[in-house]
Amino acid sequence: MKISDLSKYIFLFLAVLGLAGCKEDFLERPPLSQLTDGTYYTTGEEVLQATAPLYNVVWFDFNDKSSFGIGDARAGNMISNDYNSFYQFSVAASNDRLIESWRSFYNVIGQSNMVMYNIDKSTKTTVPDNMKRHAIAEARFMRGVAYSYLVRNWGAVPIIDNNVKQMGDTSIARNTVESVWEFAIRDLRYAVKNLPAVSVAKGRINKYSAEGMLSRLFLVRSGVGATGGKRNQTDLDSAKYYAQDVIKNSPFSLMSSYPDLFMTKNNNNPESMFALQWVYNGEWGTQNTFQAYMAYDTKVTGSWDGWGAAHGASADYLKSVSPADSIRRKATFMLYGDLYKEILQKNGGLLYDRNTVANIKKYVVGTADDNDGKVTGMHTEVNTNMLRLAEVYLNYAESILGDKASTSDPEALKYFNMVRTRAGIPALSVITFDDIFKERRVEFAMEGNYWYELVRLYYFNPAKAKEIINGQDKGSYTVAIKPGTGTSASNPRQFVFTFTPVYYKVDDSTFWLPYPESELAKAPNLRKPPVPYKF
Incomplete structure (x- = not known):
């Protein structure tokens, strides 16, 4: 049929x-x-x-x-x-x-x-x-x-x-x-x-x-x-x-x-x-409202929404992600000087020029003109990813690793590194639980996954899970481009962050x-x- x-x-x-x-x-x-x-x-x-x-x-x-x-x-x-x-x-x-x-x-x-x-x-x-x-x-x-x-x-x-x-x-x-x-x-x-x-x-x-x-x-x-x-x-x-x-x-x-x-x-x-x-x-409840809340300005959506100016990457995330991991970082959070050609296409793209927060990019798809007309106020139809094959690759690598300190198993390395190399990150020859855990954080940031990874860790190592959370900097910051960088493809931008650290504690009751x-x-x-x- x-x-x-x-x-x-x-x-x-x-x-x-x-x-x-x-x-x-x-x-x-x-x-x-x-x-x-x-x-x-x-x-x-x-x-x-x-x-x-x-x-x-x-x-x-x-x-x-x-x-x-x-x-x-x-x-x-x-x-x-x-x-x-x-x-x-x-x-x-x-x-x-x-x-x-x-x-x-x-x-x-x-x-x-x-x-x-x-x-x-x-x-x-x-x-x-x-x-x-x-x-x-x-x-x-x-x-x-x-x-x-x-x-x-x-x-x-x-x-x-x-x-x-x-x-x-x-x-x-x-x-x-x-x-x-x-x-x-x-x-x-x-x-x-x-x-x-x-x-x-x-x-x-x-x-x-x-x-x-x-x-x-x-x-x-x-x-x-x-x-x-x-x-x-x-x-x-x-x-x-x-x-x-x-x-x-x-x-x-x-x-x-x-x-x-x-x-x-x-x-x-x-x-x-x-x-x-x-x-x-469609009717209310059938649309994706993510862009309405996360886009940092109305110019991004081309409508009356775009209320996400205060939403952005945490200081801890920015400290944890490698500067070399720019493909995934840029697709997830915006940093000063980033150009997004897929948004505001008629104007040559969106040049991000804010330096007090790294606003959210993932699932922010732009205006109706950028999406064949399929955007209105508080309405887009970009899918919400609930399970991607990349996660299954990492699940496979981690299930092979198990509770061992590290592994160089060819199958585990093959699929772990396929996720990394797509992002332009060098392959590893040996991987640990921490390697996989960090890979998950960067790969799935702003897909609603990382808290559940922390819960998973808490099940079998609550002390480590709480240590990670309690060490996260959730304070404010500013961003600048390092003088003399960003002048050519061979001299890419380097960012200088000024952090004002703030920490919040979690315990077994909270x-x-x-x-x-x-x-x-x-x-x-x-x-x-x-x-x-x-x-």
């Missing part, structure tokens, strides 16, 4: 999805008729249409502001007065970004559960069984990913696997961290078994998307319950197995140009294994986010010790 592009489904099914459901607390059960009237699914294509909103609108509240507030500000990559409570580790239970992220994750879970319920109850015999399993696999993939975010932000959280029985139950309890990880991994394993090797439409996940996600989840879980810093070898082996299968057999490949990964024209590129799919001219106060009021059992989930 011929399957249309995912964006078509997003348009068709927004009304059916019901945006009101995105604003409900997770304890409030969405009506079962929200996605279908009970007689809808008669073809495989109709079943696929039901899962399309799982690729954007249910993630909107997280992507809108929370993803970078948690993933980059809290992690120490980004500074901004708007998100200072995150990187100062003083987030209140009433914080809007906190509530939005919790709500979004449980909306993904609730809507995924609804899709599965409706497919089970409302699918005609004319729908091929493999298409039903395909849609359920997409829903379980999304649900598993949502739980992987919840557990890394809040620790023990309630597992909701049945909206009918559980949502609205104010006596619901938290489940243990071990239970949540097992539940998420089981969801992803189902997805591996029931998704096709090749995506049925551009932007849709496939078997290898799920395998790549499993390589991440097993690598993280390998540290859960670790003693003496030694991770679970079975989980490390599983991470290696799934990463290797992706690398050897999947249709994915690295893009040759790192900056091109974050341009609208390259949505769903060969490196993109799972990305949120946005449309610039490392995890607080539960939203609204949820604690409705479900007081969330204050009680977590219990194992009954599989």
